[in-house]
Amino acid sequence: MSRFLGRTTTLIGRSKRIRVPGVPADFRVPPGWPSPTDKWIRDNALWQPPEGWTPVPSVTAAPSEWRYWVPNKLWAQTTGAYYASIAVWARLSNWCAALWLVAFVGAAFLGVSPMLRIIAWSAAAASIAFLVVHESLKARMSKKLLVQFAVVAQRGRQQRLTREYQHYVTVTT
Numbered sequence: 001m002s003r004f005l006g007r008t009t010t011l012i013g014r015s016k017r018i019r020v021p022g023v024p025a026d027f028r029v030p031p032g033w034p035s036p037t038d039k040w041i042r043d044n045a046l047w048q049p050p051e052g053w054t055p056v057p058s059v060t061a062a063p064s065e066w067r068y069w070v071p072n073k074l075w076a077q078t079t080g081a082y083y084a085s086i087a088v089w090a091r092l093s094n095w096c097a098a099l100w101l102v103a104f105v106g107a108a109f110l111g112v113s114p115m116l117r118i119i120a121w122s123a124a125a126a127s128i129a130f131l132v133v134h135e136s137l138k139a140r141m142s143k144k145l146l147v148q149f150a151v152v153a154q155r156g157r158q159q160r161l162t163r164e165y166q167h168y169v170t171v172t173t
Contacts, residue, residue: 017070024078025069025146030062043160045069046146047153069150071142082145089134096127 017026020041027041033055036044046069052061062068071079103120110116 019072022074024072024075026072028066028068028070030066030068032059033062034059044157045153046149047157048150069146071146075142079142079145083138083141086134086137086141089130089137093127093130093134096123096130099123100127 015031016029016035018029018035018041019026020038023041023045025046027036029035036055048068049062051064054061100120100123103116103123107113107116107120
C-alpha cells in the first residue's frame with residue numbers, strides 16, 4: 001500500500017484500488033489501464049463506464065462485469081441511514097451475544113448446569129444466525145445502492161460534460 005498526497009493505492013490481485021479522500025468508494029483500476037488522477041476519480045465517482053469503454057484508445061477494455069467501485073470506510077459513514085431498516089438484525093445479534101456472555105460468566109460462578117449450557121449455546125447460535133442475516137441483507141442493499149448511485153453519477157457526469165462542451169464552444173467561437 002502506498003500513500004501519495006492523501007491518496008491511498010493498494011495492489012490487490014491484478015488490479016489496483018485507489019482511495020481518494022472524500023470519495024466513499026475506492027476505484028479499482030482494470031488490468032493494463034493507467035492510474036486515473038484524483039480529479040478524474042472525484043469527477044466520476046461511482047460512474048460505471050459502459051462495456052467496451054476505455055480511458056485511452058491504446059488500452060484494452062475492462063473485463064465484462066468488472067466492478068469499478070468498492071465501498072470503503074467513508075461509505076459506511078455516508079450511507080448509514082439507508083441501512084436503518086436492517087439494524088434490528090444487528091441489535092438482535094448483539095443482545096444474543098450479551099446473553100451468551102452472561103451465561104458463560106454465570107457458568108463460571110454457578111457451576112456448569114445443563115440449562116445454562118443450553119441457554120449459552122442457543123444464544124451463541126442465534127447471535128451468529130442474526131449476524132449472517134444482517135450481513136447478507138447489508139451486502140444486497142450495498143449492491144443496489146451502488147447501482148442507484150451509478151445512475152445518479154451517470155446523470156451528473158453527462159450534465160458536467162455537456163456544460164464543459166458548451167463552455168468550450170462559446171470560448172472557441
